[in-house]
Amino acid sequence: MENNKISLMDAYMIETLRSNGLSNEEMVALLEKKNISDLKQINTKFDFNNLINLYEQDKDTFKSVLQDGYTVKFLTMNGLKNLLQMKFDxxxxxxxxxxxxxxxxxxxxxxxxxxxxxxxxxxxxxxxxxxxxxxxxxxxxxxxxx
Known part of the structure; x- marks a missing residue:
């Protein structure tokens, strides 16, 4: 299976939601309902509409991103440092x-x-x-x- 490729910002949003205790299933449920207000309570700086759009483009691929992992399309040094902190503490x-x-x-x-x-x-x-x-x-x- 080819790696799921997502943007750095999408990775930030996913890892921020995970670090705030949301499970993959809870994330999918909120995106399915387009429930931006609950997501905005977790982080007001992100435009979670982008994550909803990613989910709606291909729901199975998005679920695979959550379940099977992802590759960041282009990763900068600062992006790497941020993801090391967010995903791996x-x-x-x-x-x-x-x-x-x-x-x-x-x-x-x-x-x-x-x-x-x-x-x-x-x-x-x-x-x-x-x-x-x-x-x-x-x-x-x-x-x-x-």
């Missing part, structure tokens, strides 16, 4: 180092690595580090722009 300088070419020494749970790999647009690559001091449930990775 990873903060710059605390959980990883920033370099001119990307992210260094990000420690991530092994089971979350596929979601991170899927998320990245084609202008990013992940390099796993061999670190014997870390337990097998975690990986140390660098994320580099190409």
């Amino acid at each position: 990873k903060d710059a300088e605390k959980d990883y180092e920033i370099s001119d070419t990307g992210i260094q020494r990000l420690e991530i749970e092994t089971h979350k690595l596929p979601a991170l790999q899927q998320l990245l647009s084609i202008n990013w690559i992940i390099e796993e580090q061999n670190d014997t001091d870390i337990d097998s449930s975690k990986k140390i990775v660098n994320i580099q722009i190409v």
